[in-house]
Amino acid sequence: MARDYYEILGVRRDASQDEIKKAYRRLARELHPDVNPDPATQDRFKEVTQAYEVLSDDSKRRMFDMGADPFAPSGGGGGGGGAGAGGFGASGFPFDDIMNAFFGGGQAGAGRGPRDRVRRGRSIKVRIEMDLSETAFGVTKDVTFPTAVLCDTCQGEGAAKGSQRHTCDMCQGRGEVSQVARSFLGQVMTTRPCPQCSGQGTIITDPCADCAGEGRVREKVTRKVQIPAGVEDGTQIQLAGEGEVGPNGGPRGDIFLEIVQRPHPTFERRGDDLHCTITVPMTAAALGASFTFETLDGTEEIDLRPGTSSGHVITLSGHGTRHLDSSGRGDLMIQVDVETPAKLDEEQEALLRKFAELRGEDQPPGKFSPGHGGLFSRLRDAFSAR
Structure with a gap:
């Protein structure tokens, strides 16, 4: 026998089904692999899930209380039963187990049981437009997006204040209903999710007015997000556990931030390097000149050496964007384009000829x-x- 399932869930031995479900939901939020991937925590989550599987099923719970193994196979033991509902005569091998293995059917009370109401929320993709200076050096931004959040009125329960969920009278809390049909092989029992409670085993007779029984509401939220330096157009940043709250207060999904870098009027980004082109007069290229140039870091003094030809590249080391995964920065490449005058007046032409x-x-x-x-x-x- 495994450990005491009541002790695992932290409930009394006379706990109601609602108390058992609340205890399981509380532990599942803490131990779910999507929230806590630690291997030891995952083993604890499996143990909690097994305890809930037993205590949430009336027949398995009775077997556990009597000291029997609730997972022991039924119908294969004592006395040879006749060919009845779910048997192959003296063989004692239940026919519905064969149907379950091949077609997903099963005997009510020994099948899948009620579906878990608590499910993980969806992940969200949010596009963030950023300027080049923001992607180069990083920034903290307020990001606003629509999402699903926990209902403050019912705290994810789905029921109106003062009311609670009730056991479904159609499936008696099993979450599934069975149907027996006769065939040339004998009686065949099939199961399907209960249509009244959608397989959950419980129903809400007085749903919360704010969330309509879903346990969550939709609204726009604003979060402060730290964007690291060096991101570029198309970069995705994952914020684990920051997405939508799941139905009935389930754990959150993730947020994926997609970076969209706005075009810059001067610089073209290629990896972590920045490129641009400046046009200088023919005389400045021939005689040399000094001029000021506005970089991402501020104003820089640029010296153009005499005799500079068109296509020459001036490199400012460490003036590009920061590296995303390491220290340091890229470079700024300034390509020189020498402008030749297209029209000359008589005096200019005479001087040029001279x-x-x-x-x-x-x-x-x-x-x-x-x-x-x-x-x-x-x-x-x-x-x-x-």
Whole structure:
């Protein structure tokens, strides 16, 4: 024999069915594997569940009180019974056990028993829009979402104040009803969930007005959530046990936060690195320049060395986003785009030609010779050769 089932549930030996169910529900909330995955706790949960299975079934409870094994098989022992309801004559092997093995049927009182009213709540998916600076450095945000919470009026019981659940008069608390039919093999007994109590074994005659007997109500809640630094678009964060309350006060589901990063006007994020492009005048690229640049960390002074060509990349180490799973940060990559003037006035054109002449990149008109001219003539010859 196992331990004292009354002791396991923490109830008196004359406890009512309602007291037994309340004790089981209280322990199940604490020990359910979804709430507490510790292996030792899971063994305790199995023990509590077995105790409830026995004490919530009148016939098994009577057997336990008499010192018999409530899980011992019935119908296979003494005296040879005739071929009656659920037997194969002298073999003593119950026919309904065969039906149960193949088709899920069973004899009332020795089958599945009442269904547990307490079920785990659903998980919730919540999308959170965030700016680049928030995903880069982390932030605490107030997140509002609709969910199911415990009914304050009935505290998850489902019954109106001053009333309670009653044993279903159709199934007598078993949660299932049986039907006997005759066939060429003899009598066949099948069971199905009780239609009056939906297989729970009890019914509410006076349901709570606030939750309509469900033990929970829907409302919008706001929670403060700590978003870690380094998350990016599409990252999911699981908040275990923060989702919807289950029916009849069951344990909560989970919350899954999905990060949606808003586009940034300047930076493009690639992993933990940030990329952007700046456009500088041709003269600044040739002569060099210094300019201020706004990063996620504030204003930085950028030095553009003389002779910078288009496509050159300036790297600011450690100016990207923080790494999600380790210390440190990515880099900021600034690509330089040199702008060539499209239109010149007469004075600007004359100065540019003079500049080209001083560098030997141009010659007076009419003196170009293929392969011997300056830069402009070489370009012209290249196109003429096509």
